[in-house]
Amino acid sequence: MTGWHAPDDLVARYTDGSLPEPDAWSLEKHLESCGHCAARASHAARAGTAGVVLAEVRNAVLDAVLTSAPAAQSAAKAQVPASAPTSRAPVPARPVPKRARAVGGRLGRMVWAAGPALRGAWAGAVLLVATGALALAYGGGFEGARPLLLALAPVVPVAGVALSYGPHADPLHEIVATSPSGGLRLVLMRTAAVLAVSVPLLTVAGLLLPATDPRLPQAPTAAAWLLPGLALTLATLALSGYVGCRTASAVVGCGWLLALAAPLLTAPNPDLTARLTRQLSLYFTGASPQWGWAAASALCALLLAARRSAYDRLETM
Template sequence: MTGWHAPNNLVTRYADGSLAETDAWSLDKHLERCGRCAARVSHAVRAGAAGPSLAAVRAGVLAAAPAPRRTAPAPGAPRALGGRLTRILWAAGPAVRGTWAGSVVLVALGAVALAYGGGWAGARPLLLALAPVVPVAGVALSYGRHSDPLHEIAASAPGGGLRLLLTRTAAVLAVSAPSLTLAGLLLPSPGPRLPAGPATAGWLLPGLALTLASLVLSGYLGCRTATAVVGGGWLLAVSAPLLLSGGTGLTAGLTEQLSLYFTGAPSQGGWAAATVLCALLLAARRTAYDRLETM
């Protein structure tokens, strides 16, 4: 704590919604840790034009809610643990809280089972081909009015918009990247009849670039459409050369195609440049993610 408290004019503008977005974000983080300023903001809101409506809503909720059951907290358990865990789960997004995380684990375990239990040599290249679009799918299920029932509330909060979208994207990457990379390490190496494939971690930078590209397009097309365009484009880029060439087998052809995309300094350098470009575009268009109709 620094001992700083928000001045009265800042509190008033925050309460009536006239405070600039960047200042509102900064004050929002301060209110999470300063009960004194939070109480002042609450008093300012109740004293404003929305005060009577909020009082009526509060009275209706209290009248309809059942009486709370009082239970003693566990000895030594911090009181703030439940509230902090709730905020973390909310910020992580529907994808991490829902079935998507379990699906990622099942994909990883399925690839290992196919390689060792089924003896299929194509499990490794198939996993590497799908890995870059797995976090893209997680982003589609983490943000937007089609997937998040609290989207309007989340996007209109001072901590919503691009900051919440990046938070949920980071949570998606934190689940998918370790799971799929570990599965790739467990898979057997290509046999003598197959060409040497890309490194196990070769998909990480392409996956990050595709994820950021989907976020950039979300500001124009919406989250759902943008992720479909990026994910479908990647799958088409991988599968189209295999469908057009009938010479080599599917596993060998997929391995060669992935080596072209993932292996070597030129390809990885290109993905790195795409990642930086997408990050710059996100920063330049950060205000576009505050408009609900675009997401």
């Protein structure tokens, strides 16, 4: 039983077949858990134009059952030998433990909520980025592994958001998006799952990377990308309410990479690693940049809350 009940006009449109399919799917999901609305829908169906047909079908089924029941009982008695016992206790089915049902149901809901990104190749790609940085640093002796990882880390969750929501990512998107658990709530759940995978892997990889050459500028710390990554992720979600997940992810991700690459192409220093490290220090190191990223995160979160109804529309996402 839920605290929300379907309006009378919505129930009437559902019973007469004029309600659009996505709205009808959403209402059917609500009727499964709300006996009050289910009774209202049943009463509306009986009172409508289909009520006569439903009554005829019901009467026909009852007549068929009542007519065939005595004949079936007589045939069954005739087939039972006289020496056979008149009744036999049924073998009870082995019950499924409640704990097993609860664990299975909870695990299924968690996997569904995690979204296509974690069920697909994206999680493997995050692991590949982390292990690839360690392989470049320790196996290949590449001194720019830490700056390169810090440059890519903020856009990794952005890519996960693009692969977590929308008809391009989820074959069941229309059904999922129109369910009571869809919309912004589902977007945030899948984004949280993306962050839960990417943040630990990339942060631990940054901590394991060796320090940069003393002759090069000091690279930001391994956790310095967390606030920028959060701000870019929230910016992607906020922009998704206008242009969709894929377009928003492409705009935010390309904007971040362009903001890093443009100064590198115009700097006079020929050492690319030193230029990238210096640029990352401008964006990540110090109280002012971090407070700026925090303010951007708060602003995007407010915009996301103000536009929360946009995530309920299939054509938007």
